[in-house]
Every structure is written in structure tokens, then in C-alpha cells.
Amino acid sequence: ETGVTQSPTHLIKTRGQQVTLRCSSQSGHNTVSWYQQALGQGPQFIFQYYREEENGRGNFPPRFSGLQFPNYSSELNVNALELDDSALYLCASSLDGGNQPQHFGDGTRLSIL
Amino acid sequence: QKEVEQDPGPLSVPEGAIVSLNCTYSNSAFQYFMWYRQYSRKGPELLMYTYSSGNKEDGRFTAQVDKSSKYISLFIRDSQPSDSATYLCAMLNNNDMRFGAGTRLTVKP
Numbered sequence: 495e496t497g498v499t500q501s502p503t504h505l506i507k508t509r510g511q512q513v514t515l516r517c518s519s520q521s522g523h524n525t526v527s528w529y530q531q532a533l534g535q536g537p538q539f540i541f542q543y544y545r546e547e548e549n550g551r552g553n554f555p556p557r558f559s560g561l562q563f564p565n566y567s568s569e570l571n572v573n574a575l576e577l578d579d580s581a582l583y584l585c586a587s588s589l590d591g592g593n594q595p596q597h598f599g600d601g602t603r604l605s606i607l
Numbered sequence: 608q609k610e611v612e613q614d615p616g617p618l619s620v621p622e623g624a625i626v627s628l629n630c631t632y633s634n635s636a637f638q639y640f641m642w643y644r645q646y647s648r649k650g651p652e653l654l655m656y657t658y659s660s661g662n663k664e665d666g667r668f669t670a671q672v673d674k675s676s677k678y679i680s681l682f683i684r685d686s687q688p689s690d691s692a693t694y695l696c697a698m699l700n701n702n703d704m705r706f707g708a709g710t711r712l713t714v715k716p
Contacts, residue, residue: 498650527702527704534615534708534709535708535709536611536613536695536697536705536706536707536708536709537651537695537706538706539703539704539705542702544702549702550701550702550703552703584650584651591701591702592701592702593638593639593699593700593701595641595653595656596653596704597653598643598650598651598652598653599650600648600649600650601650
């Protein structure tokens with residue numbers, strides 16, 4: 495069974511730039527959720543995709559957007575990067591959205607200069 | 608008041624000790640409760656997933672949920688140095704999962 499994989503592992507960007515992060519879900523899972531984890535904090539829910547549709551969103555501005563593809567992999571896009579966007583971005587996959595247990599990848603560490 | 612409160616520690620115990628980790632929450636809509644373990648530079652790893660009030664045991668780990676008090680606990684028996692990590696409680700209502708800030712645990716040989 496293949497787990498959740500994320501790419502890249504590290505990324506450095508400057509303010510105002512745009513970034514795309516990628517996630518491959520665990521085999522058999524059709525739901526992907528994205529989280530932002532600041533240093534010393536718990537992950538914060540950004541949004542969830544279920545069968546290629548957004549299925550819930552946390553308190554993040556519209557410059558955070560996403561996609562899910564027919565193979566259930568997903569992208570997180572962030573436009574107009576700000577210094578506060580520096581964080582670990584985690585992807586989690588699960589089955590059929592809702593209340594199923596979520597399994598995480600190791601994340602992408604994004605640094606904004 | 609935060610929706611999920613978790614003592615950040617740090618917590619340091621000798622090898623073999625029983626560890627108790629706790630979280631409280633304010634939103635009674637949460638129906639599912641989880642504990643994750645996160646090693647440095649890694650993603651959270653699911654340890655326990657529970658729904659109802661009561662106890663659930665898995666090896667050296669026991670998860671306890673008290674919905675009436677809005678309080679959940681994780682007990683680790685016979686703690687090992689390999690248990691040294693940050694432990695995150697999490698609560699789920701449909702697709703919205705909320706985490707505590709995490710408790711940093713060190714188990715000393």
C-alpha cells in the first residue's frame with residue numbers, strides 16, 4: 495500500500511510570488527485535505543477535495559486554491575505569497591470525505607523571504 | 608478561548624513510565640477524536656481514532672474520551688525512547704478537523 499507523498503519537500507520563494515504544491519493520495523483514497531502547520535502549532539485546515547470538488551474550507555483567503563485530479567492527486571496553489579505563509583504544508587488523504595480517518599504525508603516546508 | 612486546548616509541555620519522563628496526555632474542547636459538534644504522533648521533520652502519524660465515549664486500547668496506547676466533560680486523553684504504558692515526539696490531539700466534525708497545539712514528549716533512557 496502506497497502512502498501519501500508530497501512534493502517538493504522544501505521550497506524557498508519571495509514575497510509576491512506564486513507556488514504550487516503537489517500531493518498523491520494513499521492508494522484507494524478519494525479525498526484529499528490540505529493543512530498549514532506553523533512552527534510549534536497544530537495543523538490548520540485549509541480545504542478538502544472529494545471527487546474533484548471542494549468539500550469544505552477553513553479560514554483561509556481566496557489566494558489559497560486547489561485542484562483534485564481524476565486519479566485523486568491534488569495541488570495546492572498559493573498566490574501573492576506573504577511572509578506569514580512560511581510553514582509546513584501537509585496533505586492528508588482519506589476515504590469518502592466526512593469523518594473517515596486521515597493519513598498524512600511528510601509535508602512541504604515553504605519558506606518565504 | 609481556543610476550540611481545542613492542549614498543554615504544549617514539554618513533558619520529560621524516564622523510560623518505562625506511564626505517560627498521560629490530555630486535551631479539552633469546547634465544540635460539542637465534534638464526533639470523532641484522534642491522536643497523532645509527529646516526529647521532527649515528519650508528518651503526523653495516526654495512532655488512535657475513536658468515536659464514542661469510553662476507552663480504546665491498541666498495544667501500549669489507550670485513548671479515553673469523555674464527551675460529557677469534553678475531555679480526551681491518551682495513555683502510553685511502558686514508554687520507550689522511541690516514543691519521544693510531539694503528540695497532537697484532533698477532533699473531527701464532517702470534513703473539518705481541528706488540532707491541539709501538540710505536546711512535546713521526551714522519554715529518557
